[in-house]
Amino acid sequence: MGGVGTIRNNTDIAIRPARRERRAVMRFSRWGAMSCALGACLCIALLPLTVSAQPAPDLGTDEQREAGRLLYMDKCAQCHGETGKGDGVAAPFMRPMPRDFTAGIYKVRTTPSGQLPTDDDLVRVIRDGMPYTGMPAWPQLNDDEIRNLVYYIKTFNDDFSGPYGVPDVVEIPDPPSFSEASAERGRVVYEENQCFDCHGMAGRGDGPSAVTLQEQWGNHIRPADLTKRWTFIGGNTREDIYRTFTTGLDGSPMPSYSITPIEDSWALVDYVYSLSQDEPDYATSATAQYANDPVDPVQGRAAFGEERGAYFPVVGQVIESGRSFMPGVDGIEMKARYNADEIAILLSWHDMSAETMGSNAPDMEVPPTEQVVRDTVTSIWSDAVAIQFPQELAPGGLPYFLFGDARQPVDLWFADLASGEGRSYVGRGSGNLLAGETSPSVRATYEDGAWTAVFTMPRDERFAEDTFVPIAFSVWDGFNDERGNRRGVTGWYYMYLEPSERPSPVMPMLRAAGLTLLVLLSIVGLVRFRHRTSVPA
Template sequence: MKRLLGSRFLQAILVLVVTFVIFRFGIQPPAPWSVVTLYMAIVLLSVLVWVSADSDSWRAFLAPIRATLVEERRRPLLYALLGLLPLGVGYYAYLQAAPRTEAPVELRVIHPAPPSSITFRGKTLDIQGLENPLRKDAATLEQHVREGGTIYVRNCVYCHGDNLDGQGHFAHGFSPPPANLADPGTIAMLQESYVFWRIAKGGPGLPKESTPWNSAMPAWEDRLSEEEIWKVVLYLYAATGQEPRRWEHAGGPGPAVASGGGRPPGRTLPGPAAAEAQQAGDVALGRRVYERKCAYCHGLEGKGDGPAAELLHPKPRDFTRGLYKIRSTPSGQVPTDRDLFEVITRGMPGTSMPAWPMLHERERWALVAYMKTLSDRFQGEPPKPVAFPKQIPVSEASIARGKEMYEAIECNKCHGDAGRADGPSAPELEDDWGHPIKPANLTQPWTFRGGPRREDIVRRLATGLMGTPMPTFGETVQDYKEYKKGESEEKQDPKVWAEWKDANLWDLANYVRSLGPERPNWATFLVVRGVEGEIPLDPTAEFWERQPAANIPLVGQVIQDPREFAPTVAQVSVRAVYTSEEVAFHLAWDDPTPSKPDPAKKVFADAVAIQLPVKLEPTERPYFLMGDGARPVYLLTWRSDGGVGEANVTGLGKLTPQRGEAVQARGQVAYADGRYRLVIKRPLETGDANDFAFPAREFFPVAFFAWDGSSGEQGSKGSISSWYYIRVEAPPSRRQFVIPPLVVLLAVVAEVLAVRWARRQGAGSR
């Protein structure tokens, strides 16, 4: 053992292995591979320097290698190495030659150095050394924090979220993701004037080193005043419990001011939750948490009228009526404490109600206790959950029964024949407060308010969603069984009843879940496949089914006025192919109403657009939101009232459609069951300098837009995406099967040469 450790060679190997393990697994969060590779290269160099420090050391290091190459008794090891090394190298070559499945890595500076001064609405502000003027007066601080919160929930919350964790309900649509302000690596490391600068100038104001220009952060100086931005900055620090970095003043420490009125979330109550908290939530504590966290949307009195409410859809719930959607109790009853606790903990998917797991368990139980004081419907006997039907596992027979129930009880009246929320009653639905409300799109279970699991669906069917048009169906399904029993007796076909006697709501839930996946499976990049022959223009052609689809999330355009807070189109499914002559995109998206434009009724055309840069530059891309004057974008468009077109744009609302012969794109659309399908194709080469020249290189950026005209969307009001990379897949090639064998062969030749050289050396030295 001692001899083994004394070996220079093994020492070197040991150092390499240990450092690799530390770099790979010892750093949290894990360091990227590129960083690990860099570090390992440095370590390898140092080890080589160390072992070759003097000639004795170098000889000691080489001895085992030479011995393996030369000595008779080490032959088995030599042969094993001779076999394994080329195989390893060949596998690496195969990985490199195989088509890549990731977008290229982009390096950019996240916290660029701030400019020393900025021009804010014509006024020069010195960022260096600038302090938040609102911190001077401690008496008004709390008031300013509250006002900052109101501005925050009406402007910032969609992306940065109620918890300031960058998890707002539109956050998934942006790449890079919105900043997590609660992370100690963000605002806690910055001076307040830096944060002011980032808010005022946004993504468009980032300096050169932060290119490519991907940040969706708007330049808020267009909408917020200087004082309003300072208030928001106060709120950011108060709500996250962070302290801003201070400028180091020559004349001693700056004004000593505590950070705002709010306490950090989740840190109010250290220590384990009391087990009995379920029954005895602390109303006073609940009220404090409510006023800090819930009142911005649900209002101080719980009427659902907080400052954020008017911009949210669906509307925040009015707690004073005691009508709750997500319950385990029968229609007409209030929810159990556990029901309320679960909704606070899990949030309501598809709405702006986030999950609040960061609140301490006792705080959540306290909130439950406080919420129950907001409506007198909670007085009286505690509610009892409905009996839960016996679970039926997923099977074809169960799904078939569920489909029959779906049709018999006419779920399609609201949810549509294919579940895409396009039923005839869907457009006129209202909640109990008279606000318009949309039925769930059953093909997108991740937006189900009470959760996508089968048991969640069974519960919603059994108890209904109070305050909404969704009724209970528990008894109804029992009645349908009776009906099937009658049918069975009438037809004297006992098989029917045998099939139905154990049927229950689980069948319907199994069917509903068969309409869509639990998770959205959103793409991170797209592929345009090389194909041969004619590309079909018909979007329903079987050809398109065979192409892989990438689901791209779309979110409301909340950056420039007028904004869209409740977009209809939440994702677009994209397929793309090209031949030696043309390129084609196949888009599919859900829209419950095919719109016929009627401006008098505020109904506009349905539309989509595919955005591409006009010119590809090495690092910089146009502004993701329709480009700007310096870097315009090129659009392939479709409108329900004008068909397919091409356009050039220099910013939102600054669109110049191409006309006449310049338009070489063609397309065809099909609409059925709440879903549009569209093919747009164009010659590869158009000879037009205003068009995107395709395909310019392996990766190029692409973005998507959609408008639902019947909900008043047009112009800047609509759904948008970030830039995505699209990869041009070469026509089928054998590259990955040709190159690796060649590499293996070369490696073997190199080995043989090395062995012969070592032997000759060995012979010479003897």
């Protein structure tokens, strides 16, 4: 019975004593016969778990816990709070929120859903962190220090010292090697288990439920973008992916799945694994290629060639008033083409949902005292994007990267994705944006969690062949209340305009080789000549 998945989870495990008994078992199956299948599935589900009588939990010594406490107060309390409730001074500025240790609910575990993590699970998260969240890796702490921290963290919740203090461990079988066929089968498993409901059809974290997901504490939480493996909080190896969906991320809406047969589990792993590369491979420059014919924006991506564009990191604008601590976008891809008259730039980025209601502009005021609001569905602010160039290419330096400065203004090409209208601004700082003369023509589409916007502008003297033009980007996610200065930004990068005619390498190669040959022959000739004349025959 391929393709049958059970969800063993639940986010409502707060009722501790009856936890095991109450573990809800739901079955997502399109064939009925719930009742009998349920029992069978539960058995299958529990098979890989080794349930055995364990010794008393290891809680460390008083000294170890005290050492852990001191370290915790120094390094952890700022976010996780002095009482472990996840309410430190930095907590309001984070998404996802720092863990509330008093609840005893942990995301990254090798244990079944609803159970506590093992000590090694906690060690691992402290050591490796959770990428692209507020939880950093702590490689500078040694094993003993981390172990002491774990002992201390366990004191925040009594369950660690109770009868369930030693959790079961889900064994992860040795993975078969990756295969394309398995990844293809995985796509079917992905659909059968309705992973797309949150993670989207293309895995970009844009499923229909994505906007409504809440974690245990009532905050909105974004489903993982499965096409960015480097952001997986539970790790990005195939074993990690297997473990993440097998044990679930407790406290979040990510349930635990038991997918049988085991080949289908690995197929799902392979499918997710096949959706992205290991690393983001952030670029520092993008190449604009010469094309004789003008780009047809209606073709979208197809007009720019198949290969992956330059991918730049987007981070929160945390520098000026209207600070954005949890930007909705974390990277933007760029491609470009130009001809004699025009330059066309394609931008593409992942966005959980398209906000095409309302409006947006780079000069909208964000009250400095505004509460930091996490994702909310609004129809006030639309998604938007902007490209920034220095108005003049001065050898002396670059304009300030946040919309320029008085000395060196920037040109801003802006697109409000609600109206789809392109506008241009001249920026002398974020408080000084004036309408520009020529507006870019923009064509934007949203599909499967990705915006694609094609900007076309007349090509001015800045965009000369064989030139590196500084370029920077801003992205607004309307869902995240972003407008004006509250936005995702990049620093300055470069766009290189590849010459329309690439000089053939043959002549320079022949010249260099010929010259070398000449030099070698002269040396050998000279030495031989001198040798012959100096040595009597």
